[in-house]
Amino acid sequence: MSSLRSITLATLTKDIRLEWRSRDAINSMLFFSLLVVVIFSFSFDPNAEESRQIAGGLIWVAFLFAAVVALNQTWARELRNQVLDAYRVSPAPANALFVAKALGNFILVSLLEAVMAPLFMIFYNLRPLGPAWQLIPVAILGTWALVVNGTFFAAMSLRTRSREIMLPLLLFPISIPAVQSMVEATRIILAGDGSARFWIVLLLTYDVVFTTACLALFETILQAE
Amino acid sequence: MLHRVSCLTVSEVKIPHIVPVIAIAVSNVVKQFGRFAALRGVSAEFDAGKFHVILGDNGAGKTTLLRALAGLAQPTSGTISILGRSPREACREIGYMAHPSLLYDEMSGLENLRYCARLYDIAGDGRCEQVIRSVGLEPELARPVGQYSQGMRQRMSLARAIFHDPRILLLDEPFSNVDVHSAREIVGLLKEMRDAGKTIFVVTHQASLLENVADEFVRMQAGQIVERTSGLIPNQAEAQ
Numbered sequence: 001m002s003s004l005r006s007i008t009l010a011t012l013t014k015d016i017r018l019e020w021r022s023r024d025a026i027n028s029m030l031f032f033s034l035l036v037v038v039i040f041s042f043s044f045d046p047n048a049e050e051s052r053q054i055a056g057g058l059i060w061v062a063f064l065f066a067a068v069v070a071l072n073q074t075w076a077r078e079l080r081n082q083v084l085d086a087y088r089v090s091p092a093p094a095n096a097l098f099v100a101k102a103l104g105n106f107i108l109v110s111l112l113e114a115v116m117a118p119l120f121m122i123f124y125n126l127r128p129l130g131p132a133w134q135l136i137p138v139a140i141l142g143t144w145a146l147v148v149n150g151t152f153f154a155a156m157s158l159r160t161r162s163r164e165i166m167l168p169l170l171l172f173p174i175s176i177p178a179v180q181s182m183v184e185a186t187r188i189i190l191a192g193d194g195s196a197r198f199w200i201v202l203l204l205t206y207d208v209v210f211t212t213a214c215l216a217l218f219e220t221i222l223q224a225e
Numbered sequence: 226m227l228h229r230v231s232c233l234t235v236s237e238v239k240i241p242h243i244v245p246v247i248a249i250a251v252s253n254v255v256k257q258f259g260r261f262a263a264l265r266g267v268s269a270e271f272d273a274g275k276f277h278v279i280l281g282d283n284g285a286g287k288t289t290l291l292r293a294l295a296g297l298a299q300p301t302s303g304t305i306s307i308l309g310r311s312p313r314e315a316c317r318e319i320g321y322m323a324h325p326s327l328l329y330d331e332m333s334g335l336e337n338l339r340y341c342a343r344l345y346d347i348a349g350d351g352r353c354e355q356v357i358r359s360v361g362l363e364p365e366l367a368r369p370v371g372q373y374s375q376g377m378r379q380r381m382s383l384a385r386a387i388f389h390d391p392r393i394l395l396l397d398e399p400f401s402n403v404d405v406h407s408a409r410e411i412v413g414l415l416k417e418m419r420d421a422g423k424t425i426f427v428v429t430h431q432a433s434l435l436e437n438v439a440d441e442f443v444r445m446q447a448g449q450i451v452e453r454t455s456g457l458i459p460n461q462a463e464a465q
Contacts, residue, residue: 003346010340010344014329014332021331081328081330086328087344089296089297089319090341
C-alpha cells in the first residue's frame with residue numbers, strides 16, 4: 001500500500017513538473033474554454049432567468065470538451081520515446097499510474113474550472129438562487145466523473161491510429177449520465193428550483209461504480225500491446 | 226540444466242544446494258502480429274553470466290524476442306522462463322534498454338533516474354548519481370535530456386536500464402547513432418558487468434564491436450534462431 005501511495009505521488013509530481021515546463025495542456029484548455037464562453041455569450045442574448053436555465057449545460061459542455069484536450073495530452077507524453085514501456089517493465093503497480101494520471105487530470109480540470117467559473121458568472125450575469133455551496137460537491141464529483149473515465153479511455157485509445165477522435169467517441173456516450181447529473185444539479189442550484197441532492201447522490205454513485213471498474217480493468221489496458 | 230555448487234550439512238544429512246545456471250529458457254515461442262509471425266517457434270536456453278549477441282537482418286525478430294524476454298510482448302504461444310519465473314515475475318531482475326530512450330525529454334537525467342528509482346522502490350539519490358557517473362555522465366548536468374547529444378542520450382538510457390542492478394540486461398541497439406569512441410566505452414562497461422556476473426543480451430548491427438567481448442553470437446532469420454556460435458564468423462560480420 002505504501003508503495004502504491006509513493007509511486008502514485010512520484011508519478012503525479014512528475015506529471016505536474018512536465019506540465020509546468022511545457023504548459024501544453026493547461027494553455028490549450030484555457031484558450032479553448034475561454035473561446036467557448038465568449039462565443040456563446042455573443043451568440044445568445046438571454047435574460048437572467050434564461051441564463052440560469054441554460055448556463056449549467058453550456059459550462060459543463062465547455063469543460064467536457066476542454067478536458068478532452070488534457071486527457072489526450074497526458075498519455076501522449078508517455079508515448080514519446082516509449083517511456084510507457086519503462087513503467088511496464090518495472091514492478092510498479094498499474095493502478096498507481098492510473099490514479100496518478102486521473103489525479104493529475106483532476107487538478108488540471110479543477111484549475112480550469114476555478115478560473116473559468118467566475119468568468120462565466122460575469123459573462124452571463126449569474127447569481128445562484130439556490131444553495132450555492134452545493135456547487136462544490138457537484139464540481140468535485142462531476143470533474144472526477146469526467147477525468148476518471150477520460151483517463152481510462154484515453155489510455156485505451158492510446159495505441160489506436162486516430163486516438164484524438166477515438167477518445168470523444170468512447171468517452172462522450174458513457175459520460176451522458178454524469179453530464180446530465182451535473183447539468184441538472186447546476187440548473188437547480190442556479191435557478192433555486194429546490195435541492196440538487198438527488199443528482200449529487202447519482203453523481204457519487206456514478207463515480208464509485210466507474211472508478212472501481214477502471215481500477216479493476218486498467219492493468220489489462222496497460223499491458224495490452 | 227542445474228549446476229551443483231555446494232553441500233549443506235544438517236543433522237548429518239547432506240542436502241545439495243543447487244543454483245540454476247540457465248538464465249533464460251525459451252520454449253517454442255511464437256509471436257504473431259495479425260497474420261504476420263515475428264517469432265516462429267523459437268526455442269533456446271541461455272547461460273547465466275554470459276554475453277549473448279543477437280544478430281540478424283531487419284525483420285528477423287530480434288527486437289520482438291527481446292521485448293518478449295522483457296515481458297513487453299506476450300507470446301502467442303510457447304513459454305519464457307527468466308531465472309525460473311515468468312518475465313513479469315522476474316521484472317526486478319531485468320534491465321531493458323530499447324531503441325528509443327525511454328526517458329522524458331523535458332526532465333534532466335537525474336530527474337529521470339529519480340523517478341525510475343521510485344518505481345523500483347529505491348530510496349535516495351546516491352545510487353542514481355553513482356550510475357550516471359558509471360556511464361560517463363555528470364549527475365549535476367541540469368540540461369533536459371531532450372537537449373542531450375545522441376551519444377549522451379544512449380548512455381543515460383543505459384543508466385536507466387542498469388540503475389536497479391538487474392541480473393539480466395536486455396539491450397536493443399545500444400550503439401546506434403553513437404560515435405566509435407562512445408561505443409567502445411559502452412562495450413567496456415558491458416564487459417565489466419558481464420565479468421561481475423550479469424547476463425547480457427545485445428541486439429546490434431555492429432557485431433564487430435563485440436567480437437572480443439561476447440561469449441556467444443546468436444543469428445536470427447525469419448523469426449527463428451538459425452545459428453549459435455562462440456565467435457563471430459566472417460559471414461556474420463559481413464552480413465551486419
